[in-house]
Amino acid sequence: MQYDIAAIVEGYAQGYFLMADERDRLSWYGSRDRTFIPLDERFRYPKSLQRVLNQERFTVAINRDFQAVVAGCADRETTWISPELEKIYWLLYQSGYAFSFETWQGDELAGGILGIVIGGAFIGESMFYRIPEGSKVAMVKLVERLRQRKFVFFDAQMMNPHLERFGAYRVKDEGYQVLLEQALQRACNLV
Known part of the structure; x- marks a missing residue:
C-alpha cells in the first residue's frame, strides 16, 4: 500500500493523530483537549528518579533502534499501534519526521519514546520500558x-x-491550535 507522507504530516500539522481501533482499522482522531508535558519550570519528577539520574545507569540515544522502540510501544495487551501504523511510522522516520528517543543500559534497550516532530512541535505517540525507570529517564x-x-x-x-507525575497539564483545543501554529513557524531539530 502506498502512503502519502505529505498528507499524513499535514494531518498532524492540523492537530490530528492516527490510531488504530481494536480491529486494526486506522483513523484520524482529534481531541477537545490535549495533554502537554511542560517544557518550563512546571516540569517535575519524583525525587527517587533524581537518584536514578544521578547514578547514570542509562545512556541516551536518538534513533539508535527506531524499529525496536516502535515494537516496544506496540507490545501491550491493548494497542492503537497496528502493523499498518508501524509501517507509517517507519516511512515518517525515513522522511525525517518520526523519532525514537531511547534509553539504553549497556547494549540493552531500556525504554523509549516515539514521537513526530513538525517544526517546533514534538508530538509524543507512545512510550515503553523494558528496564524499570527506562522510560522515565x-x-x-x-x-x-x-x-x-x-x-x-x-x-x-x-x-x-x-504523565501527571511529570507535571502534565491539559490544553483546550483553541489554545492548542494557537500553539500549534506557533510551533509550525519554528524550525527545530531533535538531532
Missing part, C-alpha cells in the same frame, strides 16, 4: 533536549496518572 532527558532545541511544546495527547 527518557522523559526527563527528552524534555531537556526539547528545551535546548527551543521546541514550543511536547504534546503527549492524552492524560494519564503517569
Whole structure:
C-alpha cells in the first residue's frame, strides 16, 4: 500500500493523530483537549528518579533502534499501534519526521519514546520500558533536549496518572491550535 507522507504530516500539522481501533482499522482522531508535558519550570519528577539520574545507569540515544522502540510501544495487551501504523511510522522516520528517543543500559534497550516532530512541535505517540525507570529517564532527558532545541511544546495527547507525575497539564483545543501554529513557524531539530 502506498502512503502519502505529505498528507499524513499535514494531518498532524492540523492537530490530528492516527490510531488504530481494536480491529486494526486506522483513523484520524482529534481531541477537545490535549495533554502537554511542560517544557518550563512546571516540569517535575519524583525525587527517587533524581537518584536514578544521578547514578547514570542509562545512556541516551536518538534513533539508535527506531524499529525496536516502535515494537516496544506496540507490545501491550491493548494497542492503537497496528502493523499498518508501524509501517507509517517507519516511512515518517525515513522522511525525517518520526523519532525514537531511547534509553539504553549497556547494549540493552531500556525504554523509549516515539514521537513526530513538525517544526517546533514534538508530538509524543507512545512510550515503553523494558528496564524499570527506562522510560522515565527518557522523559526527563527528552524534555531537556526539547528545551535546548527551543521546541514550543511536547504534546503527549492524552492524560494519564503517569504523565501527571511529570507535571502534565491539559490544553483546550483553541489554545492548542494557537500553539500549534506557533510551533509550525519554528524550525527545530531533535538531532
